[in-house]
Amino acid sequence: MRERAQLVYDFADGDRSQTDLLGGKGANLAEMTRLGLPVPPGFTITTEACRHYLDRGEEPQSLRVQVTMALRRLEDGLGRRLGDIQDPLLVSVRSGAKVSMPGMMETVLNVGLNDYSVKGLAEAAKDERFAWDSYRRLIQMFGRTVLDIPSERFEDRLDAVKTREGATTDVELSPAALQGLVEDFKDIVSDATGRDFPQDPREQLDMAMRAVFDSWNTDRARIYRRRERIPHDLGTAVNICAMVFGNMGEDSGTGVCFTRDPATGKQGVYGDYLVNAQGEDVVAGIRNTLSLEDFARLDPASHAELTRIMRRLETHYRDLCDIEFTVERGKLWMLQTRVGKRTAGAAFRIATQLVDEQVITRDEALTRVTGHQLAQLMFPQFDADAPRTLLTKAMAASPGAAVGEVVFDSATAVARAAEGRRVLLVRRETNPDDLEGMIAATGVLTSRGGKTSHAAVVARGMGRTCVCGAEEIDVDAEAKVLRVNGTTIAEGELLSIDGSTGEVFAGELPVVPSPVVTYLERGLDAALEGVDEEAADLVRAVDRLLRHADRTRRLAVRANADNAEDATRARSLGAQGIGLCRTEHMFLGDRRVLIERLILAEDPPARDAALAELLPLQRADFVELLTAMDGLPTTIRLLDPPLHEFLPDRTELAVKVAVAKATGDGVSADDERLLAAVERLHEANPMLGRRGVRLGLLVPGLYGMQVRAITEAAAERALAGGDPRVEIMVPLVGSVMELHLIRDEIDGIVADVQAAAGVDLDIPIGTMIELPRAALTARRIAESAEFFSFGTNDLTQTTWGFSRDDVEAAIFAAYLEKGVFTVSPFESLDRDGVGALIRTAVEKGRETRPGIKLGVCGEHGGDPDSVHFFHYAGVDYVSCSPFRVPVARLEAGRAAL
Ligand code: ADP
Numbered sequence: 067m068r069e070r071a072q073l074v075y076d077f078a079d080g081d082r083s084q085t086d087l088l089g090g091k092g093a094n095l096a097e098m099t100r101l102g103l104p105v106p107p108g109f110t111i112t113t114e115a116c117r118h119y120l121d122r123g124e125e126p127q128s129l130r131v132q133v134t135m136a137l138r139r140l141e142d143g144l145g146r147r148l149g150d151i152q153d154p155l156l157v158s159v160r161s162g163a164k165v166s167m168p169g170m171m172e173t174v175l176n177v178g179l180n181d182y183s184v185k186g187l188a189e190a191a192k193d194e195r196f197a198w199d200s201y202r203r204l205i206q207m208f209g210r211t212v213l214d215i216p217s218e219r220f221e222d223r224l225d226a227v228k229t230r231e232g233a234t235t236d237v238e239l240s241p242a243a244l245q246g247l248v249e250d251f252k253d254i255v256s257d258a259t260g261r262d263f264p265q266d267p268r269e270q271l272d273m274a275m276r277a278v279f280d281s282w283n284t285d286r287a288r289i290y291r292r293r294e295r296i297p298h299d300l301g302t303a304v305n306i307c308a309m310v311f312g313n314m315g316e317d318s319g320t321g322v323c324f325t326r327d328p329a330t331g332k333q334g335v336y337g338d339y340l341v342n343a344q345g346e347d348v349v350a351g352i353r354n355t356l357s358l359e360d361f362a363r364l365d366p367a368s369h370a371e372l373t374r375i376m377r378r379l380e381t382h383y384r385d386l387c388d389i390e391f392t393v394e395r396g397k398l399w400m401l402q403t404r405v406g407k408r409t410a411g412a413a414f415r416i417a418t419q420l421v422d423e424q425v426i427t428r429d430e431a432l433t434r435v436t437g438h439q440l441a442q443l444m445f446p447q448f449d450a451d452a453p454r455t456l457l458t459k460a461m462a463a464s465p466g467a468a469v470g471e472v473v474f475d476s477a478t479a480v481a482r483a484a485e486g487r488r489v490l491l492v493r494r495e496t497n498p499d500d501l502e503g504m505i506a507a508t509g510v511l512t513s514r515g516g517k518t519s520h521a522a523v524v525a526r527g528m529g530r531t532c533v534c535g536a537e538e539i540d541v542d543a544e545a546k547v548l549r550v551n552g553t554t555i556a557e558g559e560l561l562s563i564d565g566s567t568g569e570v571f572a573g574e575l576p577v578v579p580s581p582v583v584t585y586l587e588r589g590l591d592a593a594l595e596g597v598d599e600e601a602a603d604l605v606r607a608v609d610r611l612l613r614h615a616d617r618t619r620r621l622a623v624r625a626n627a628d629n630a631e632d633a634t635r636a637r638s639l640g641a642q643g644i645g646l647c648r649t650e651h652m653f654l655g656d657r658r659v660l661i662e663r664l665i666l667a668e669d670p671p672a673r674d675a676a677l678a679e680l681l682p683l684q685r686a687d688f689v690e691l692l693t694a695m696d697g698l699p700t701t702i703r704l705l706d707p708p709l710h711e712f713l714p715d716r717t718e719l720a721v722k723v724a725v726a727k728a729t730g731d732g733v734s735a736d737d738e739r740l741l742a743a744v745e746r747l748h749e750a751n752p753m754l755g756r757r758g759v760r761l762g763l764l765v766p767g768l769y770g771m772q773v774r775a776i777t778e779a780a781a782e783r784a785l786a787g788g789d790p791r792v793e794i795m796v797p798l799v800g801s802v803m804e805l806h807l808i809r810d811e812i813d814g815i816v817a818d819v820q821a822a823a824g825v826d827l828d829i830p831i832g833t834m835i836e837l838p839r840a841a842l843t844a845r846r847i848a849e850s851a852e853f854f855s856f857g858t859n860d861l862t863q864t865t866w867g868f869s870r871d872d873v874e875a876a877i878f879a880a881y882l883e884k885g886v887f888t889v890s891p892f893e894s895l896d897r898d899g900v901g902a903l904i905r906t907a908v909e910k911g912r913e914t915r916p917g918i919k920l921g922v923c924g925e926h927g928g929d930p931d932s933v934h935f936f937h938y939a940g941v942d943y944v945s946c947s948p949f950r951v952p953v954a955r956l957e958a959g960r961a962a963l
Pocket residue numbers: 106157158159160161172173175307308309310311312320321344345346390391392401402
């Protein structure tokens with residue numbers, strides 16, 4: 067570090083743009099000072115000083131000197147000296163990172179008091195009680211936050227004195243009682259630390275400053291940063307602020323207020339005020355607070371000034387502000403402001419209110435809401451008014467409100483769901499075998515694993531509600547019971563889980579659907595029916611902002627949907643087409659035997675027979691799909707997964723055959739043949755094996771049959787007067803040769819079908835880009851591909867060499883912990899690696915074929931951060947699961963601003 071670096075800024079020297087250096091609190095204190103608002107003077111020690119301290123274990127040399135200089139300026143300005151024995155200056159030492167962060171050290175107030183200056187303070191204020199009260203607060207706060215002494219030790223002592231004195235609140239304590247308490251508190255400090263409470267004011271200040279620095283690395287702070295994806299190397303600033311006193315009697319007090327309601331977004335001001343109190347008392351809830359209306363009656367002048375300042379701040383920040391203030395003997399002081407946090411609903415309402423008030427533009431309003439917030443508003447919610455019994459609280463892994471009968475295994479989940487019952491799958495942890503159960507369940511609850519555990523990742527992927535890592539729950543799958551904090555719940559009993567809060571409730575809580583989803587699916591009028599004014603206002607706000615996003619965005623948004631039902635839903639949610647129809651789901655259930663027969667066919671006639679049976683079924687699937695998507699592009703992917711997924715489980719089959727042999731029951735020839743085939747097709751690494759285009763090239767007739775079914779379906783639709791816009795997509799291509807070969811086969815079929823049907827169809831044939839080699843050789847591949855669709859799930863797997871099904875549970879928790887990445891690359895696109903391949907492929911593809919259509923069909927297509935990347939990378943559309951479509955629309959609009 068440059069030793070001359072400026073490490074300390076007076077409030078009068080900074081402004082709100084400097085949050086990196088001064089932290090949020092410091093920058094806004096400076097901004098309010100600049101605006102001429104009544105802020106007590108002070109200075110900010112920069113985050114750079116903190117980073118230096120954390121890196122080297124000591125402060126930069128010049129920091130001491132710079133703090134001395136700033137302190138002298140402060141003292142000279144006020145005509146008082148820190149901790150002087152007469153009329154002492156006192157300061158607060160306040161942490162303040164760039165983003166506000168629970169888990170950081172809080173504030174130490176009244177720094178500068180000691181056995182002498184407390185008397186000077188009493189004399190200057192002509193108030194003994196006040197002076198001793200301030201001193202006991204200093205020792206208490208300093209002891210707790212700087213010296214790490216358990217706060218109960220102080221609180222217990224305070225309670226004991228209150229009881230002895232017959233006082234119900236701390237304001238009733240006499241000066242003598244408070245003075246006695248100070249002595250007790252000092253004893254607690256020496257007892258706990260082996261040292262006396264530091265009497266030197268500057269030492270108090272330096273120790274508090276260092277404690278703030280150190281608190282950056284507490285476990286709580288680190289966990290919070292990891293969860294919120296805040297980098298660990300920002301560091302925190304420290305604000306030193308001259309004290310003003312809300313505890314100087316009945317004409318003093320302290321409070322917090324908001325310029326709008328941060329919970330609902332309702333217009334008007336909201337706040338709490340506490341008479342004769344210091345900062346932390348308001349939130350501590352030790353005495354009843356007054357409303358702002360009461361404050362207005364009590365102190366009309368201060369209230370009027372506060373109202374004026376609130377309006378000023380909202381105009382200046384052009385957003386909801388949250389404010390902390392103190393009144394000292396009738397004089398109002400501003401102690402903090404920031405653009406306030408708000409709920410998702412409030413964000414949408416406030417953004418549109420500000421547009422209506424002509425304070426911000428519509429574009430700005432769009433920057434004030436996020437796709438994450440919209441997603442939150444789409445989940446059903448538990449009725450807030452219903453009575454509830456909380457059993458435990460764990461990680462909110464995938465939002466939503468789910469109620470169901472508890473089941474402990476996948477098979478039971480599937481069986482009961484088939485009977486039309488709602489089930490909640492409860493597992494210690496899940497693995498790929500639980501997939502069907504997860505699909506069948508309304509929600510998933512696990513007792514182990516974090517936000518990147520299998521359960522969490524899969525549940526989020528399919529939009530299932532999930533609470534994970536509920537360690538207080540003991541899951542006994544054998545006995546089919548779970549035990550939690552003394553309650554036992556057996557299979558079949560009802561539980562409710564809230565995936566937005568991580569709460570687990572006994573029994574069934576009533577769920578209310580989100581009016582936002584009603585709006586998205588059925589339009590504004592339907593959504594406004596019978597809802598209260600607040601909900602109506604919210605729905606209108608969502609409507610306005612989403613429509614503005616649609617006007618603004620360049621990216622088109624399509625959906626991943628495999629059947630007509632999902633397609634219809636996607637369409638109503640605003641999808642402009644289907645970017646990925648997976649055909650593998652069409653081969654499950656009853657049809658599995660047919661594909662099994664195809665795979666096992668020993669000669670061409672047997673194979674053709676199997677294909678002939680599959681063809682009409684596939685065609686019917688596609689007719690339905692193209693009917694639902696009439697007039698919109700529909701990309702159908704040819705069969706992709708490894709063949710063995712359509713065959714019986716190898717071990718089970720082997721056991722069956724072995725048992726039959728051992729018992730002499732005679733093995734069926736079919737089973738033996740089947741086992742031989744399963745063994746022949748077994749792959750150690752199926753995700754890198756016989757799948758994708760390789761299937762098309764190795765299983766004669768398979769892709770041909772699919773292409774015929776697609777083309778015939780399109781022809782049928784066209785002849786019926788429809789407008790089918792089908793696109794055929796070949797998966798897992800790594801070399802242009804693969805595509806050439808497969809096109810030789812399928813182009814002929816497309817032409818034949820058209821000729822036979824007598825229709826002219828335009829069916830583009832393209833490829834997925836999901837292997838690094840495909841991205842790197844995109845120039846060649848574009849010779850044969852009429853469009854590209856980036857399969858970012860597989861591209862992430864193959865770029866990182868991570869097997870998606872295995873690593874998330876096994877490796878990611880540790881990787882997130884160690885900071886290899888701050889978010890799973892399967893959740894949010896890895897811009898540096900996978901993103902670089904995408905950029906390359908975009909560029910090379912366009913060199914060969916300037917008008918080539920480029921899309922994205924991995925789940926990243928619905929991830930807010932990734933959508934911004936795709937916008938900048940220049941692709942034409944993103945495609946994601948239907949319920950993510952509105953999120954992608956909103957984010958694509960934001961990205962285009
Ligand atoms: P937090 O980040 O937890 O809000 P603050 O630094 O804002 O912590 O301090 C909490 C409270 O302490 C403030 O709201 C205010 O009431 C009180 N406080 C802080 N500094 C001063 C001061 N200089 N004079 C009076 N009260 C203060």
